[in-house]
Amino acid sequence: VYARYWRDRMRVDRQIEGIERDAKREFLPILGPERGIFLERLVVDRRPCRIVEVGVLVGYAALRMARQLAPGCSLTGIEIDEEMLQRARRNVEEAGLDGQVRLLRGDALEVIGGLEDGIDFVMLDGQRSQYLAYLRALEPKLESGATVVASIDEGQAGAVSRYLDYVRGAERYRSEPYPFGGDALEVSCFLG
Numbered sequence: 330v331y332a333r334y335w336r337d338r339m340r341v342d343r344q345i346e347g348i349e350r351d352a353k354r355e356f357l358p359i360l361g362p363e364r365g366i367f368l369e370r371l372v373v374d375r376r377p378c379r380i381v382e383v384g385v386l387v388g389y390a391a392l393r394m395a396r397q398l399a400p401g402c403s404l405t406g407i408e409i410d411e412e413m414l415q416r417a418r419r420n421v422e423e424a425g426l427d428g429q430v431r432l433l434r435g436d437a438l439e440v441i442g443g444l445e446d447g448i449d450f451v452m453l454d455g456q457r458s459q460y461l462a463y464l465r466a467l468e469p470k471l472e473s474g475a476t477v478v479a480s481i482d483e484g485q486a487g488a489v490s491r492y493l494d495y496v497r498g499a500e501r502y503r504s505e506p507y508p509f510g511g512d513a514l515e516v517s518c519f520l521g
């Protein structure tokens with residue numbers, strides 16, 4: 330049992346490290362190790378069972394979250410770019426996590442409508458100016474107590490200002506930023 334656990338763990342580690350190397354070479358805007366490890370920690374602490382990620386790129390953050398899911402739980406990722414989606418599919422398969430990760434192609438604003446209820450963890454990392462629209466579309470499907478994480482890049486506060494006003498001002502959320510250099514992750518709890 331331990332040998333298998335260790336082999337599976339090493340397999341995901343190798344895949345994550347490979348993506349980090351590719352991202353450096355190709356300037357891919359992945360979340361990166363610092364924020365990635367923080368995100369994993371959130372999944373470990375909050376133990377979600379139905380994760381949705383908007384903006385998967387090549388699957389870096391998806392792998393970090395999915396590896397922490399309990400058996401029987403799953404992550405659904407949405408990606409608009411066909412080429413990136415194919416790369417993400419390959420990475421998820423090679424990491425051995427394809428049993429728990431489902432990747433859907435399309436504009437998140439259209440795809441979200443077809444998702445099932447019961448979402449208890451959301452990672453927003455698609456088009457910044459659309460964060461509020463993604464969240465409003467997801468709200469009817471969120472469990473009370475769901476965690477919503479939004480990636481905020483340095484110098485992009487303008488694009489996400491309506492989103493931040495909403496989660497920080499509305500009675501439906503408790504929300505705070507976690508800074509990583511100039512970037513940040515906004516972590517919000519949906520109160521229902």
Ligand SMILES: C[S@@+](CC[C@H](N)C(=O)[O-])C[C@H]1O[C@@H](n2cnc3c(N)ncnc32)[C@H](O)[C@@H]1O
Nearest residue numbers: 359360384386389390408409436437454455456
């Ligand atoms: C910053 S990258 C995501 C990085 C990824 N979360 C990670 O850390 O590995 C943003 C991604 O969002 C995708 N995207 C942008 N607009 C989108 C939309 N409307 N629906 C789905 N994906 C979208 C882009 O194609 C891009 O791959």
